[in-house]
Amino acid sequence: xxxxxxxxxxxxxxxxxxxxxxxxxxxxxxxxxxxxxxxxxxxxxxxxxxxxxxxxxxxxxxxxxxxxxxxxxxxxxxxxxxxxxxxxxxxxxxxxxxxxxxxxxxxxxxxxxxxxxxxxxxxxxxxxxxxxxxxxxxxxxxxxxxxxxxxxxxxxxxxxxxxxxxxxxxxxxxxxxxxxxxxxxxxxxxxxxxxxxxxxxxxxxxxxxxxxxxxxxxxxxxxxxxxxxxxxxxxxxxxxxxxxxxxxxxxxxxxxxxxxxxxxxxxxxxxxxxxxxxxxxxxxxxxxxxxxxxxxxxxxxxxxxxxxxxxxxxxxxxxxxx
Amino acid sequence: xxxxxxxxxxxxxxxxxxxxxxxxxxxxxxxxxxxxxxxxxxxxxxxxxxxxxxxxxxxxxxxxxxxxxxxxxxxxxxxxxxxxxxxxxxxxxxxxxxxxxxxxxxxxxxxxxxxxxxxxxxxxxxxxxxxxxxxxxxxxxxxxxxxxxxxxxxxxxxxxxxxxxxxxxxxxxxxxxxxxxxxxxxxxxxxxxxxxxxxxxxxxxx
Numbered sequence: 001x002x003x004x005x006x007x008x009x010x011x012x013x014x015x016x017x018x019x020x021x022x023x024x025x026x027x028x029x030x031x032x033x034x035x036x037x038x039x040x041x042x043x044x045x046x047x048x049x050x051x052x053x054x055x056x057x058x059x060x061x062x063x064x065x066x067x068x069x070x071x072x073x074x075x076x077x078x079x080x081x082x083x084x085x086x087x088x089x090x091x092x093x094x095x096x097x098x099x100x101x102x103x104x105x106x107x108x109x110x111x112x113x114x115x116x117x118x119x120x121x122x123x124x125x126x127x128x129x130x131x132x133x134x135x136x137x138x139x140x141x142x143x144x145x146x147x148x149x150x151x152x153x154x155x156x157x158x159x160x161x162x163x164x165x166x167x168x169x170x171x172x173x174x175x176x177x178x179x180x181x182x183x184x185x186x187x188x189x190x191x192x193x194x195x196x197x198x199x200x201x202x203x204x205x206x207x208x209x210x211x212x213x214x215x216x217x218x219x220x221x222x223x224x225x226x227x228x229x230x231x232x233x234x235x236x237x238x239x240x241x242x243x244x245x246x247x248x249x250x251x252x253x254x255x256x257x258x259x260x261x262x263x264x265x266x267x268x269x270x271x272x273x274x275x276x277x278x279x280x281x282x283x284x285x286x287x288x289x290x291x292x293x294x295x296x297x298x299x300x301x302x303x304x305x306x307x308x309x310x311x312x313x314x315x316x317x318x319x320x321x322x
Numbered sequence: 323x324x325x326x327x328x329x330x331x332x333x334x335x336x337x338x339x340x341x342x343x344x345x346x347x348x349x350x351x352x353x354x355x356x357x358x359x360x361x362x363x364x365x366x367x368x369x370x371x372x373x374x375x376x377x378x379x380x381x382x383x384x385x386x387x388x389x390x391x392x393x394x395x396x397x398x399x400x401x402x403x404x405x406x407x408x409x410x411x412x413x414x415x416x417x418x419x420x421x422x423x424x425x426x427x428x429x430x431x432x433x434x435x436x437x438x439x440x441x442x443x444x445x446x447x448x449x450x451x452x453x454x455x456x457x458x459x460x461x462x463x464x465x466x467x468x469x470x471x472x473x474x475x476x477x478x479x480x481x482x483x484x485x486x487x488x489x490x491x492x493x494x495x496x497x498x499x500x501x502x503x504x505x506x507x508x509x510x511x512x513x514x515x516x517x518x519x520x521x522x523x524x525x526x527x528x
Contacts, residue, residue, distance in 0.1 A: 004392050011391030014384055015336040015466035018327055022341075022348035029351075195358050200370055202352075207373035210380050220468060224399035224452075251468050258464035261404045 005221050013217035016250060016285060017210060020070045023252065024205055024289075027071030031078035032198030036191060047088040054087025055095065055133040059126055061088075062096030069097040069253060069280055073289040074205060080293065081152040086141060090133040093293065094306075097253045097280035098125030107276065110257035111264070116321070117273065124277045124313040132305050136298065144298040146291065208288030216250035216284040223248060229266050238271035239314035243307060246279030253280030270318030278310040323381040324349030334524040335389050337466035393461055393525065394449045394488045396470055403462035403471035405429070416440040416498075421460050422527060424498075425473050434509045440498045442511050445519060449474055450488045453504070458494055458511065461526040470526060476503065476510045486516060491525075493517045 048054045062072070076093035080086070097103070099122050111117045136144055145153065228245050231237040251259055256279050264272055282303050290299050327333050328346045337345075405426045414423060416437070421444040428434055449459035449472060459474035477494060478501065479485055486492050496513040503510065 008391035008395045011389035019466045022344040207376045259469040
């Protein structure tokens with residue numbers, strides 16, 4: 001029995017990992033291209049730093065990257081490393097997995113008989129991204145971003161806002177933490193070096209993806225899915241159960257609507273919305289990837305706040321439709 | 323690893339065909355990137371050795387240990403598949419309907435007794451349910467095995483001969499009947515003949 005479960009988990013792991021790798025690769029390729037061709041300073045820093053306009057701009061950028069959460073993490077990380085404003089990058093990180101054309105098209109294809117989902121899903125995703133980005137904006141960057149990313153970012157920010165003592169890395173800091181491939185490092189932006197850096201980044205992110213897929217695959221075969229769906233029509237419990245299911249299943253956001261179609265009739269509308277809103281942003285597979293962007297406390301904060309906001313959105317949908 | 327998974331036919335066991343091209347192109351892109359990386363005589367950025375070892379070992383394991391999971395274990399506790407959008411087969415004569423056609427037909431009709439006595443010839447694998455019953459099933463996959471959901475028909479297996487094993491692929495010939503089951507009166511396939519068949523190259527419907 002145990003061997004049977006383990007071999008089944010191994011199959012699910014392979015399916016998740018092999019299916020996610022292309023999307024991760026797309027994200028890394030885009031991040032590498034951005035690093036190589038985009039001027040790191042002026043253009044990205046022109047993106048809005050406003051608490052509302054920033055996340056809105058980041059969310060709109062999601063339409064340019066039709067990939068799931070695995071693909072947009074490396075791009076969001078590169079945006080931040082290149083010095084783009086925090087609200088824009090966070091808006092992109094949190095909203096792009098829902099607000100992209102493939103996800104919207106798949107939602108429409110899966111639920112033509114539930115037109116309210118076509119606007120409720122992107123609206124709830126956008127509202128969640130706006131709220132969480134705004135809350136994160138109240139903190140200092142040092143309390144949010146992963147240490148390595150913070151060091152890379154410090155090279156591309158104007159020296160003005162931070163004092164010399166606050167800049168603990170780079171030309172002023174104690175060590176030389178920035179990879180040689182960064183554009184500012186001597187302007188030696190050869191494409192070979194960019195590819196090398198991209199490959200290294202892909203390796204790092206792939207290792208995190210492996211851990212996430214491993215946990216998700218193990219839980220998929222040990223946690224009975226029908227137990228979660230058994231709560232069916234209970235307004236709050238069904239929302240919570242589907243949120244847990246979304247986190248565990250870790251399926252790509254571009255096809256999760258088709259998966260939801262399988263149990264849409266068994267659960268409340270709010271639970272369905274919660275599954276479609278939370279899954280693309282927070283799941284076991286991508287939690288490791290988030291670790292390259294956010295520090296641990298910020299990851300916990302983002303996961304909890306997204307959970308609470310999704311619960312509210314689900315309850316709101318149940319209130320309107322039941 | 324990605325291209326090998328495609329070349330060995332493994333992808334057909336793991337995910338819907340619509341993603342195969344993406345995996346192959348990604349594998350080729352990684353090969354090109356790897357060659358370019360080897361050709362580049364540049365000082366390396368800080369190489370993530372621990373991550374590289376994990377990725378390398380996992381890739382080797384994936385190549386060396388193909389998926390041999392149990393579909394029955396995977397979908398035992400999952401809700402039945404939603405069958406909208408799949409070909410219906412209503413117009414087919416009974417003996418030409420496959421398992422999915424039958425399940426759609428039975429789900430859609432308010433009068434299952436209309437199909438009593440109809441000849442049945444369907445193929446699938448043996449799914450052992452949580453209560454220990456052996457149903458004939460197929461799996462529906464939209465994306466990959468992670469979202470697999472079952473389509474299943476209760477079967478009354480022939481009294482003589484051993485019961486088929488879990489995950490064994492079989493062809494069942496018999497007739498449709500309504501029987502009292504723990505879940506109420508249900509359509510059940512009364513099996514007159516059970517033949518073992520090889521596992522399909524792609525063991526799920528999309």
